[in-house]
Amino acid sequence: MFEQLKKNLEEFGFPVLPDEKTGELQWIDVRELKIRYIISINNIKPFFDGLRNGKLITTKCKKCGELYFPPQKDCPKCKMSEMEWVEIKREGTLETLTVIFVRPPSFGVYDPYTVAIAKLDDGPRILAWLRGDPRQVRPGQRVRVEVSRRKEGYLMYELVPI
Amino acid sequence: MSENVAVVGVGHSKFGTRKDVNMAELAWESIKPALETSGIEQKDIDFFVVGYAGLGGSEAAMPSVIAEYAELSPKGSMRVEAACATGNAAIRVGYTAIKAGIADLVLVVGIEKMQESPNPTVIELIGRFGSYFWEFENFGLTFPGYYALHGTAYMMKYGATEEDFARVAVKNHYYGAKNPYAQFQKEITIETVLKSPYIAWPFKLFDCSPITDGSAAVVLASEEKVKELGIDERIWILGQGTGTGTANLSKRESFTSLASARYAAEIAYKMAKIDMDDPTKYLDGANVHDCFTAPEIIAYEDLRFCKPGEGYKMIREEQTYIGGKIPVNVDGGLKAKGHPIGATGVSQAVEAYKQLLQKAEPGRQADIKKGRWLAHNIGGTGHFAYVTIYGLEKR
Structure with missing residues (x-):
C-alpha cells in the first residue's frame, strides 16, 4: 500500500489511494500519532x-x-x-479464563496468551496471565501467584496451576 | 418540565464499511431523515447531543463538525461518551434535558467511523475499556477477551456450549439479511461460526460484532411539542435505567451476569410499571447488546426474560425469534447489523420506533400487541449499562 501511495504522491501530488475493495478515493493521513502514557x-x-x-x-x-x-x-x-x-497469601482458586488469539499490536511479541481471574484465599480476586496449557485447566483449579520477568524486561505476577 | 418524552423522528445510515463518505456526510445521512420524519426544521431544535466514542475516527470536535454541516449552529450541544453504550447515554442526556424543561426538541445523533483507523489500531484502543494499568498494560486484554471471560464462566457454570453461542449469531444474521441497513446481509449456519478462527477462546470470528462505520439519529420531543405540532407517529420513553460497573473485572462478584445491567433494568422496569418477575408479558420485543454471542444470552437473564442459567435454552428453543417468547435483535443486532460504537444505542431507538409503528422491513416485523419495546445498551463489559423502554402509549 505504501509503495502505491508514494507513487500517487509523486504522480498526482496528493497522498491518495482508491480503497482496495470499493475503489472509493481515500486521503491517507500523512500525520502519525504515537501515544505512551505516563502513569503515577x-x-x-x-x-x-x-x-x-x-x-x-x-x-x-x-x-x-x-x-x-x-x-x-x-x-x-x-x-x-x-x-x-x-x-x-499467594494461593487461590481459578474462576474463569480466556485465550487471547488476536492480540493488540503492542503485544505482538507474544504467542496467544491466557488471561485468567482467580479468587485468592485471603478474599480479593486477581486478574493475570495463566502459565501453561489452558486446555488442562478449568474453573475450580487451584493456582499460585508467582512473580516472573516479562519479555519486556519488567517483573509482573502471573497465575500458575498448583 | 415535561412528564413524558417522545421519539418523533428517526434516521439511520447504512452500517458497514463506508469508504464512500467522510464523517460529516455520514452524520447527515441519519440527521436528514430524522428531521424529515419528525416534520421539523433545524431552527426548531433547542439542543443537540452527539454520541461519539471517538474510537478510530479522525474528527475530535464532532458536535461542531455536525453543527457546521447540518446547519445547527449556534444551538447548544454536548458530546457524550460511555464506551459502547454511548448512543443510549446520548439519548439519556436529551431525555433528561426535556424532562427538566430546558429543551422541547432535542436531536440526538450517534456516530462512529471506526474504519478511518487500521484494524490493529482499533483492536489496540478498544482493549482499553477497563482498567488501563491492571488489565491492559500488563495483561493485554482485548475487548473480545473481556467478554470471553464471561463466556467461559457461563459455559462452565451452566453447561452451555460454543454451539449455543453460535445459535445467537445464526439468529442475528438471519434477521440482518432482512435489514437493508445492516453491515452483513447474509445468513450463516452454526458450522460457519464453529469453523471460523478463534479470536479469544471461546469466541470465534463469527461470535464477534464487526468494526463498523455508521450513524443513527432521533428527534426527541416534549409532550407539549408533540401536541402543538400534532405529531401522530411517535413512541414514548416509558422508563430508563442506568448502571455503572467497576473498572477492574477482578472487583466483580460474578462473571455470568452484569450487575450494572440488572440494576439498570430494575430501574427501567419500575419506571415503566412493568412487573419485573415477568417482563416478557409486557414487551413485544427487545434489542440487547450482542457485541458478542454470549452476552446476548447473559442479557436475557439480566433482563429477566428467563431465570439465571436458562438463557442458553431460550436460544436453543428459538424463543427469541419472531413468534417465540420475546423476539430479540430482529434487526440483526450488533452482530450482523454492525456496531459503530457511538451509533449503536441510537440505532436501537430507531429500531424501537420502526417496530412499534410497524415500519420494519418485510420478514423482520414483530407482532405488536403490547405496544412496548426494550433497548439494552452496554458500554465496556458492564462498565456502563443503559436500559430504555419505549411504548406506543405514554406513561
Whole structure:
C-alpha cells in the first residue's frame, strides 16, 4: 500500500489511494500519532518493592480492615487514607479464563496468551496471565501467584496451576 | 418540565464499511431523515447531543463538525461518551434535558467511523475499556477477551456450549439479511461460526460484532411539542435505567451476569410499571447488546426474560425469534447489523420506533400487541449499562 501511495504522491501530488475493495478515493493521513502514557504509581510504591521480593503486598485500611487489591491510597468506606501494607497469601482458586488469539499490536511479541481471574484465599480476586496449557485447566483449579520477568524486561505476577 | 418524552423522528445510515463518505456526510445521512420524519426544521431544535466514542475516527470536535454541516449552529450541544453504550447515554442526556424543561426538541445523533483507523489500531484502543494499568498494560486484554471471560464462566457454570453461542449469531444474521441497513446481509449456519478462527477462546470470528462505520439519529420531543405540532407517529420513553460497573473485572462478584445491567433494568422496569418477575408479558420485543454471542444470552437473564442459567435454552428453543417468547435483535443486532460504537444505542431507538409503528422491513416485523419495546445498551463489559423502554402509549 505504501509503495502505491508514494507513487500517487509523486504522480498526482496528493497522498491518495482508491480503497482496495470499493475503489472509493481515500486521503491517507500523512500525520502519525504515537501515544505512551505516563502513569503515577507514587502511592503504591511498596507494591513494586513486594514484587521484587516475589511477594504480593497490598493495602489494608487501618480503621475498617478492608483489604484492597489492586492496592489503593484511600479507603472510600471510611474516607480515610491511613493504610497499612500487608502481604496476601499467594494461593487461590481459578474462576474463569480466556485465550487471547488476536492480540493488540503492542503485544505482538507474544504467542496467544491466557488471561485468567482467580479468587485468592485471603478474599480479593486477581486478574493475570495463566502459565501453561489452558486446555488442562478449568474453573475450580487451584493456582499460585508467582512473580516472573516479562519479555519486556519488567517483573509482573502471573497465575500458575498448583 | 415535561412528564413524558417522545421519539418523533428517526434516521439511520447504512452500517458497514463506508469508504464512500467522510464523517460529516455520514452524520447527515441519519440527521436528514430524522428531521424529515419528525416534520421539523433545524431552527426548531433547542439542543443537540452527539454520541461519539471517538474510537478510530479522525474528527475530535464532532458536535461542531455536525453543527457546521447540518446547519445547527449556534444551538447548544454536548458530546457524550460511555464506551459502547454511548448512543443510549446520548439519548439519556436529551431525555433528561426535556424532562427538566430546558429543551422541547432535542436531536440526538450517534456516530462512529471506526474504519478511518487500521484494524490493529482499533483492536489496540478498544482493549482499553477497563482498567488501563491492571488489565491492559500488563495483561493485554482485548475487548473480545473481556467478554470471553464471561463466556467461559457461563459455559462452565451452566453447561452451555460454543454451539449455543453460535445459535445467537445464526439468529442475528438471519434477521440482518432482512435489514437493508445492516453491515452483513447474509445468513450463516452454526458450522460457519464453529469453523471460523478463534479470536479469544471461546469466541470465534463469527461470535464477534464487526468494526463498523455508521450513524443513527432521533428527534426527541416534549409532550407539549408533540401536541402543538400534532405529531401522530411517535413512541414514548416509558422508563430508563442506568448502571455503572467497576473498572477492574477482578472487583466483580460474578462473571455470568452484569450487575450494572440488572440494576439498570430494575430501574427501567419500575419506571415503566412493568412487573419485573415477568417482563416478557409486557414487551413485544427487545434489542440487547450482542457485541458478542454470549452476552446476548447473559442479557436475557439480566433482563429477566428467563431465570439465571436458562438463557442458553431460550436460544436453543428459538424463543427469541419472531413468534417465540420475546423476539430479540430482529434487526440483526450488533452482530450482523454492525456496531459503530457511538451509533449503536441510537440505532436501537430507531429500531424501537420502526417496530412499534410497524415500519420494519418485510420478514423482520414483530407482532405488536403490547405496544412496548426494550433497548439494552452496554458500554465496556458492564462498565456502563443503559436500559430504555419505549411504548406506543405514554406513561
